[in-house]
Amino acid sequence: MSESRLVVALDITDRERAIRIARSLGKNVFAIKINWPLVLAGSGSVIGDIAKISRVVCDFKIADIPNTNSIIARFARDQGAWGIISHSFTGLESLRSVVEASGDMKVFSVVAMSHPGADLINGNYERLMDISERAGVYGYIAPGNRLSDLSKIRKRTMKMIMSPGIGSQGGKAADAIKAGADLVIVGRSIYESADPLAAAEAINAEIAKAADLP
Ligand code: BMP
Numbered sequence: 650m651s652e653s654r655l656v657v658a659l660d661i662t663d664r665e666r667a668i669r670i671a672r673s674l675g676k677n678v679f680a681i682k683i684n685w686p687l688v689l690a691g692s693g694s695v696i697g698d699i700a701k702i703s704r705v706v707c708d709f710k711i712a713d714i715p716n717t718n719s720i721i722a723r724f725a726r727d728q729g730a731w732g733i734i735s736h737s738f739t740g741l742e743s744l745r746s747v748v749e750a751s752g753d754m755k756v757f758s759v760v761a762m763s764h765p766g767a768d769l770i771n772g773n774y775e776r777l778m779d780i781s782e783r784a785g786v787y788g789y790i791a792p793g794n795r796l797s798d799l800s801k802i803r804k805r806t807m808k809m810i811m812s813p814g815i816g817s818q819g820g821k822a823a824d825a826i827k828a829g830a831d832l833v834i835v836g837r838s839i840y841e842s843a844d845p846l847a848a849a850e851a852i853n854a855e856i857a858k859a860a861d862l863p
């Protein structure tokens with residue numbers, strides 16, 4: 650089986666349930682994405698616990714001054730996270746501080762978003778990508794439910810793109826992959842499913858078909 654291109658967002662506040670779902674998904678995911686709900690409900694050590702099961706992407710959408718950003722990134726790195734998500738609109742120095750504090754941990758910057766009302770950020774994706782390039786990010790977050798934005802972003806970069814907005818927000822994994830996403834991020838459609846593993850397998854199959862993989 651080729652490696653999964655699915656990143657599962659565990660936006661829940663029950664630590665044991667999160668670990669149970671992560672275990673059940675096993676190799677059927679590329680990574681588990683952890684956001685504030687899970688960390689605030691327990692402690693940051695949940696990052697380390699899930700990092701023993703899967704790659705972890707810390708979706709902290711960092712948007713502060715360089716010093717504070719560095720402290721957050723270093724914490725995630727020390728817990729064993731594989732990647733971290735940062736905003737880029739706070740400017741070059743702020744984003745660069747995340748990259749520098751991250752060491753081997755991969756930094757993904759948000760250059761467009763999936764929700765209604767994201768026009769301010771989405772209308773500035775070119776500037777945000779320029780800042781991100783200069784800061785040395787590893788990849789981008791771009792919406793999988795706004796295909797024309799995603800395609801434009803893909804045309805400007807060869808870097809890894811992770812795309813949310815799939816399922817509950819209306820996007821389709823296959824369309825996002827065809828528009829240039831390397832990975833799709835899916836939350837509710839998996840963790841709210843009665844059978845998260847079956848839901849993940851169905852999305853993996855859809856992606857494999859779209860990407861014409863064996
Ligand atoms: P869901 O599939 O339940 O809509 O979850 C999507 C996940 O991706 C959430 O964790 C959300 O915070 C994140 N996300 C998003 O939905 N849109 C963006 O533009 C950026 C995100 O990180």
